[in-house]
Amino acid sequence: MTRLPRPALADLGVLSLLSLLGVLGYQTSFGGLDFLAAAVAGIVVGTLAAVAGTVLRLGVVTTVLLGVVLYFLVGTPFVMPDAAGFGVLPSLTALAGLAIGAVHGWADILTIQAPVEAPAYVAVVPYAAATVVSLAGGLLVLRWLPEKRTPLRAAVVLIGPVLLMLSGILLGTDESFLAAVRGVAFAAIALTWIAWRRGATVEASGDGAARLRRRRLTGSAAVVAGAVALGAVAGLAVAPISPDRFVLRDRVVPPFDPLEFPSPLAGYRTYTKDLAEEPLFRVAGLEPGDTLRLAAMDSYTGRLWNVAGPDEAAADGGYSIVGSTLPAPALADLGSARIVEVEVLGYDDVWLPTVGYGSGLELLDEGTASRGGDLRYNAAAGTAVLTTGVGAGAHYRLESRIQREPDDTALIDVPVARLDLPVVENLPDVVAAKAEEYAGDATSPVEQLRAIERGLKTNGFLSHGLASDAVPSRAGHGADRLIELFTRTQMVGDEEQYAAAMALMVRHLGHPARVVMGYAPEVTEGDDEVEVVGADVTAWVEVPFEGVGWVSFRPTPDNLDVPQEQTPKPRSEPQPQVRQPPRAEQAEDELLTTVEIDDTDDEDRDRPFQLPAWAWIAIASVGIPAAALLLPMLIVALAKRRRRRIRRRGTADRRAAGAWEELVDRYAELGFEPPERASRLQTARELERQLDEQGLGGVRLADGGVRLASIAATVDRDVFGGGDLDGDAVERRWSEADAASASVSAAVGRLRRLVARYRLRRRR
Incomplete structure (x- = not known):
């Protein structure tokens, strides 16, 4: 050693x-x-x-x-x-x-x-x-x-x-974290160490060497002190400039792309029609007036509102991977705190309902917690998403604070915040015209926004397109649906259409706006928990104000009594009678037999075999340590085999010398320390001395009673004797060397033999 x-x-x-x-x-x-x-x-x-x-x-x-x-x-x-x-x-x-x-x-x-x-x-x-x-x-x-x-x-x-x-x-x-302190300390220690290293290499003797070393160290220390002082002053001077x-x-785009998932607002009618009475969540900790946020959409393509993709999410920073601590929004005036627990019942999507702007999110159930790495959060929007999906049984706790919304008198002189949102595409002309009509002569931003909100609420009627509604209302919020909203005799729709329309009207006036979809369950004072059903779904508009945050606007009307359009009934006119063909016994469709083709087997045959995730984890967990232990042994064994093969090549005297080199390397790999520069006989005597010191003197004889010194002397004669050396003599040298190595390997113990398998030594 x-x-x-x-x-x-x-x-x-x-x-x-x-x-x-x-x-x-x-x-x-x-x-x-x-x-x-x-x-x-x-x-x-x-x-x-x-x-x-x-x-x-x-x-x-x-x-x-x-x-x-x-x-x-x-x-x-x-x-x-x-x-x-x-x-x-x-x-x-x-x-x-x-x-x-x-x-x-x-x-x-x-x-x-x-x-x-x-x-x-x-x-x-x-x-x-x-x-x-x-x-x-x-x-x-x-x-x-x-x-x-x-x-x-x-x-x-x-x-x-x-x-x-x-x-x-x-x-x-x-x-930065103590950047100046760490930088100065790093420079001082590094430069002092290099100076000390330089002083330690001075080749002199006596008092002159000591004086020269002191002068060099003193000079180097002065240089170090000057460099550190100059660096500190330069850092303080440059910091305000840059x-x-x-x-x-700041240069990396988050990997999560919301555009890979359907727009939440596109499925709005699914909640009002198919899931109206279906329990979606059980929420504890809500207070009267609280709403659950599902997703905030700030991109419009002419077909639908959606969450901005990673290439367009400059305003809010996009969705990032988070842990249990959630980042605070850059623009918000937060007030009262909430601690809510959400248990998922009949909901199945990727978006996690939240309340306000979160500060902490803890996944409580084992199934969801195991997928914590798939959680993404947008601090500016206050919305979260689990990319692998949220289903029944999910349970999580959210700590959050609610956005304060001052009254209109406090916002009268507050400008709208300037944010870079994605450009609106395919804005219908009628929407732009209605925006200017409703805004009228209002001058301040909040007055314009309230005027648009009031115009939609008072002139429109609410209909979810249900059979019980007085007037049908088509789903969707594309350009064609919004044109229909404003051009029909009566303006009829639900939160999906009114929120989408108002957000576009606000964007036409030059103000940033987004559509937020969520749930507004009825919460009364003292409720421990509330069950949220599909009929609680809602949507609203948010506009950011400077220093205040995103203020909500709810343009959906409450009026359900849509006036019936009086359409005159067309007068019937007599038509000539035409003899009809005889009635067939079966309809044409009934004559065809539906054949269902089961292509499950074909799909299974075409689908490549895939190992489950747990199998890959098990293989990696066992394979990595096994490879770390066995691969070095294999690499060293191959290197030793190559070394031995090289030494057995060449002339006879060279091969005999190779046998001795192999023996010495085998001893060194077993933990002995042969001298680096010595004759073969000196090396043999040193190895025999170490054998005696370690109590292994009884094994220093090789096969046939040949001592290491005798092997060394024989190899010297083979190399320097000048005579002809036949192949049998060379093989005997290798046999003697292998026997000497094997005898000491058997005696040193199992641990040293194991370590020797990982060691590779080539004599200089």
């Missing part, structure tokens, strides 16, 4: 400290320092693997694979403690998370709304990054830096911590 020199331990300490300063930048992404345990564990794992590989004299590849094994064995309690068995043991779920997080975690952390809390494997990012940097840096410090201790080599070692520092910035948010930080999350 190799002992670590004291300077190397100091170098490892500096490397670990700089890595810790770099990884602290992830605080802005995680919103706290809980991730620090995983990051510190990564630094320890990487450093420990580098030290163990050096002490045990393992090859670089074997050391890296040892680091991979430690990564999986140690990471569970620090990264995914909830998935650990007995608090510390890795489980199948944890092992899969450690593997997935190392590959996909960096992409998830960019699309998750800060603070990052889900999916659970996201904490793998700082853990894996710290492990890689510490392992690579430790190998450089212990194996490459001692060969030639120069400032340039020391600077190369700093690349890893610098990358950690940059990753904390790029994967973070617009805010306040924006470049972070990747």
